[in-house]
Amino acid sequence: MKKVSSRKLIATLAATLVALGVGAGMAPAAQAAPETYCPSGATCVWQDHTYKTGGSEANLVWFQQCVSDYNVLNYRNTNKKATEPISVYNNGNYETVTMYRADYYRVSGPTASLWTFSLEKKRGDGNTTNDSGYVQNRWAVDSGRFNSVSTNCRN
Numbered sequence: 284m285k286k287v288s289s290r291k292l293i294a295t296l297a298a299t300l301v302a303l304g305v306g307a308g309m310a311p312a313a314q315a316a317p318e319t320y321c322p323s324g325a326t327c328v329w330q331d332h333t334y335k336t337g338g339s340e341a342n343l344v345w346f347q348q349c350v351s352d353y354n355v356l357n358y359r360n361t362n363k364k365a366t367e368p369i370s371v372y373n374n375g376n377y378e379t380v381t382m383y384r385a386d387y388y389r390v391s392g393p394t395a396s397l398w399t400f401s402l403e404k405k406r407g408d409g410n411t412t413n414d415s416g417y418v419q420n421r422w423a424v425d426s427g428r429f430n431s432v433s434t435n436c437r438n
């Protein structure tokens with residue numbers, strides 16, 4: 284009787300530890316989603332692929348209206364200029380965002396449409412330069428705005 288009880292106790296304890304995510308051999312925690320650090324209502328960028336800057340998802344730049352020139356800003360928690368971000372997430376609640384290759388929303392030439400891309404609300408791309416996801420074969424961004432915001436918007 285006593286033996287059964289302690290086995291039961293151990294089994295219960297083991298189940299509890301598993302439920303708490305404690306223990307050896309557990310699968311690594313799932314990668315945090317970009318909206319963990321990107322505030323609701325904002326569009327966020329990170330320098331590197333998969334929504335990270337220098338290995339951290341917390342090191343981002345975000346806007347609620349526009350950024351007219353990313354590389355005058357620093358990634359959060361760093362003194363790194365926001366030069367050439369390639370991860371973009373639109374955590375807006377209503378609007379599509381348009382992102383631009385050049386600063387001040389500039390587009391030019393016969394391939395002007397190739398100087399921008401759009402992301403609907405709650406969509407992102409963890410590498411704008413690769414050939415998968417919502418944004419393919421583009422570039423690092425240097426400005427962006429929610430679509431209702433004028434191109435006169437300055438950060």
Ligand SMILES: [Ca+2]
Pocket residue numbers: 352353354355386425
């Ligand atoms: Ca610039």
Ligand SMILES: [Ca+2]
Pocket residue numbers: 408409410411412413414415416417418419420
């Ligand atoms: Ca992509």
